[in-house]
Amino acid sequence: xxxxxxxxxxxxxxxxxxxxxxxxxxxxxxxxxxxxxxxxxxxxxxxxxxxxxxxxxxxxxxxxxxxxxxxxxxxxxxxxxxxxxxxxxxxxxxxxxxxxxxxxxxxxxxxxxxxxxxxxxxxxxxxxxxxxxxxxxxxxxxxxxxxxxxxxxxxxxxxxxxxxxxxxxxxxxxxxxxxxxxxxxxxxxxxxxxxxxxxxxxxxxxxxxxxxxxxxxxxxxxxxxxxxxxxxxxxxxxxxxxxxxxxxxxxxxxxxxxxxxxxxxxxxxxxxxxxxxxxxxxxxxxxxxxxxxxxxxxxxxxxxxxxxxxxxxxxxxxxxxxxxxxxxxxxxxxxxxxxxxxxxxxxxxxxxxxxxxxxxxxxxxxxxxxxxxxxxxxxxxxxxxxxxxxxxxxxxxxxxxxxxxxxxxxxxxxxxxxxxxxxxxxxxxxxxxxxxxxxxxxxxxxxxxxxxxxxxxxxxxxxxxxxxxxxxxxxxxxxxxxxxxxxxxxxxxxxxxxxxxxxxxx
Numbered sequence: 001x002x003x004x005x006x007x008x009x010x011x012x013x014x015x016x017x018x019x020x021x022x023x024x025x026x027x028x029x030x031x032x033x034x035x036x037x038x039x040x041x042x043x044x045x046x047x048x049x050x051x052x053x054x055x056x057x058x059x060x061x062x063x064x065x066x067x068x069x070x071x072x073x074x075x076x077x078x079x080x081x082x083x084x085x086x087x088x089x090x091x092x093x094x095x096x097x098x099x100x101x102x103x104x105x106x107x108x109x110x111x112x113x114x115x116x117x118x119x120x121x122x123x124x125x126x127x128x129x130x131x132x133x134x135x136x137x138x139x140x141x142x143x144x145x146x147x148x149x150x151x152x153x154x155x156x157x158x159x160x161x162x163x164x165x166x167x168x169x170x171x172x173x174x175x176x177x178x179x180x181x182x183x184x185x186x187x188x189x190x191x192x193x194x195x196x197x198x199x200x201x202x203x204x205x206x207x208x209x210x211x212x213x214x215x216x217x218x219x220x221x222x223x224x225x226x227x228x229x230x231x232x233x234x235x236x237x238x239x240x241x242x243x244x245x246x247x248x249x250x251x252x253x254x255x256x257x258x259x260x261x262x263x264x265x266x267x268x269x270x271x272x273x274x275x276x277x278x279x280x281x282x283x284x285x286x287x288x289x290x291x292x293x294x295x296x297x298x299x300x301x302x303x304x305x306x307x308x309x310x311x312x313x314x315x316x317x318x319x320x321x322x323x324x325x326x327x328x329x330x331x332x333x334x335x336x337x338x339x340x341x342x343x344x345x346x347x348x349x350x351x352x353x354x355x356x357x358x359x360x361x362x363x364x365x366x367x368x369x370x371x372x373x374x375x376x377x378x379x380x381x382x383x384x385x386x387x388x389x390x391x392x393x394x395x396x397x398x399x400x401x402x403x404x405x406x407x408x409x410x411x412x413x414x415x416x417x418x419x420x421x422x423x424x425x426x427x428x429x430x431x432x433x434x435x436x437x438x439x440x441x442x443x444x445x446x447x448x449x450x451x452x453x454x455x456x457x458x459x460x461x462x463x464x465x466x467x468x469x470x471x472x473x474x475x476x477x478x479x480x481x482x483x484x485x486x487x488x489x490x491x492x493x494x495x496x497x498x499x500x501x502x503x504x505x506x
Contacts, residue, residue: 054079056254063248067241071171074149077244081148084253090246095143097366097373099404100136101432102381107389107398122393127439129388130399133163139380141167146234146376150242151175153185155229156387157203166202168229175231175239176223180386182379183231183239186223189213203228227390230383234376245372277301277313366407377401404433 054076062069062076080087104126109119145152145167153173157164169191176186189210192199199207209222234245277298280288287294298313305311381401388394404412416430431441448454 056251059250059254063250066243066247070241073244073247074170074242076250077148077247080250080253087246087249087253090249091144091147094147094369094373095140097370097405097407098143098377098401099406099409099433099435100139100377101402101404101435102130102135102399102437103402103428103432104130104397104438105400107396109396119396123397125391125393126388126397129163129391129394130384131439132161133165133384135384138165139377141165142232142380143373143376146232147245147373150234150244152232153229154232155185155203155205155224158228170242173231174221175233176221179226180382182226182383182386183233184223184226185229185231186221188220189222190220205229227383227387230386232376232379232383234372236375236379277311279313363407366405370403370405370408373405374401374403402429402433409433 058072059076062073066073077087081091082088104123106119142152142154142165149170151170151173153168153170154165155168157166168185168187172188172191174186174188175183177184187206187209189206190213192206192210199210205225205228209224212222213220233239233242235243277294279291279294282288294313298311302311378401381399385398388397388399402412413430413433416426416433419426420430428438428441432438436444
C-alpha cells in the first residue's frame with residue numbers, strides 16, 4: 001500500500017500569493033529563476049543513461065505480463081522510438097493531431113451580478129499566466145510521452161515570469177489519488193539517495209519532503225503537492241500500471257526489420273558472381289595441363305577479383321541453382337509488413353505509404369485518430385484548470401482546448417464563423433482555431449487599428465459581387481460556369497476521381 005503524507009504545511013511554504021500578478025511565489029532563492037538546469041556538465045552528474053537492445057522474445061515476455069515488466073516495457077518503447085523511424089513517425093503523427101488551440105471561458109459567473117472591472121482584471125491575469133506557460137511549446141512534449149509510454153509525471157516551476165513543466169523520472173513515480181478529475185503523483189524519494197546532486201534541480205517542495213524521508217526511512221513514497229504536481233495518462237481505464245498505447249505493434253516493428261534484413265541478404269546474393277576455371281582432361285582421364293601451373297593461374301586470377309566475385313578451379317561443370325522468385329506474382333514483403341504495422345496500430349496505412357490514397361478515406365481516418373489525441377489534451381486541460389482555479393484570480397475561469405488540427409482547421413473555422421454570423425459568441429474560438437489566441441486578439445486589433453492605422457490605409461478591393469448590374473462591363477462575362485469547386489470532405493470518392501480524370505485530360 002502506498003503511503004502519503006499531508007501537504008498543508010508544505011503548501012504554506014510554497015504557495016505564497018503575489019499581489020502584483022497573482023502567481024504562486026517561491027522563496028527568494030528562486031525569485032529570479034528563468035531557466036531550469038537539466039544537466040550539470042561540469043562533472044557533478046552521478047549517473048549516465050544506459051541503453052539496451054531488445055529482441056522479439058523479450059518483447060513478447062514483457063507484453064505477456066505488463067504489470068510485472070512495466071519498467072522494462074517502458075524502456076523498450078523508448079529504445080524503439082529512437083531506433084525505428086516508422087514507430088517514431090506514428091507517435092509524431094498522433095502528437096500533430098492537435099493544434100493545442102485554446103480559449104479562456106467564464107466559469108460559474110452570473111452576468112447580472114458580475115463586476116466588469118474585476119472580471120476583466122482577473123481575465124487578464126489568467127491570460128498572462130497561460131502565456132507564461134508557453135502551452136504550444138511544452139504540451140507537445142507531454143503528448144509525446146503519453147503516446148509513447150502512456151504516463152507523464154510532471155511538476156511545475158512557477159515564478160512571476162514563467163511557468164515551466166518539469167518531467168519527473170517515471171521509474172520513481174506512481175499514481176496515488178484523483179483530485180478534481182486530475183491524477184496526483186506520489187514520488188519515491190529514495191531517488192535522491194543516488195542523485196543527491198540533482199536535488200537543487202527540483203522545486204523546494206522536494207527538499208522538504210526528502211528531509212521527511214530521511215527522518216523516517218520506512219516512508220519512501222510521499223504524495224506531491226497539488227495542483228503544482230500532476231499526472232497525465234493516455235489509458236485512463238487502466239490506472240494500476242502503465243501500458244504504452246502502441247506496445248502491441250512492437251513485434252510488427254521487429255518483423256519489418258527482419259524482412260529488410262532478408263531482402264538485403266537476397267540482394268547481396270543476387271549481386272554475387274563466380275568465375276569458373278575449367279581444367280581440361282586428356283582422353284585417358286589425366287590433366288590436360290600441369291596442375292601446379294593451373295593452380296598458379298587460378299591464384300593470379302583470384303587475387304585481382306573484387307569481393308563480390310568469387311572464383312573456383314574445378315574439372316567438373318557447375319550448374320546455376322537459383323532461389324529467386326519469378327517476376328509473375330512477386331510480392332513486396334516489406335510493403336506488406338509496413339501496411340501490417342500501421343494496421344496493427346489502428347491507423348490507416350494510406351496516411352504514410354499507400355499510392356491508392358482517397359482524400360475522403362484519409363479525412364475520415366484522421367478524424368478517428370484525432371479523438372485519441374484530443375482525449376489526452378482534455379486531460380492536460382483538466383490539470384491546467386485545477387492550477388488556474390487554485391489562484392484567487394482564476395476561480396471563475398477555465399481553459400477550453402478546441403478540437404482543432406491542421407487537417408480540420410478550415411472546417412472548424414467555417415463552423416465558428418457561421419455561428420458568429422448568427423450572433424453566437426464564437427469570435428474568440430474562431431480566432432483561436434486560426435492561430436490567433438485571446439492574448440493577441442484584442443492586442444493586434446489595437447495595434448493595427450489605433451497604433452498603425454492599417455484599417456484606414458487599406459480598403460477592400462471591389463468585386464462584381466459588390467457592384468450593381470449597371471456598373472458591370474458588357475464584356476465581363478466569362479466562359480467559367482458551374483458550381484463552385486468543393487473542398488476535400490465535401491466531394492464524393494467518385495466525384496474526386498472525375499476531377500482527377502478531368503485534370504489528366506485537360
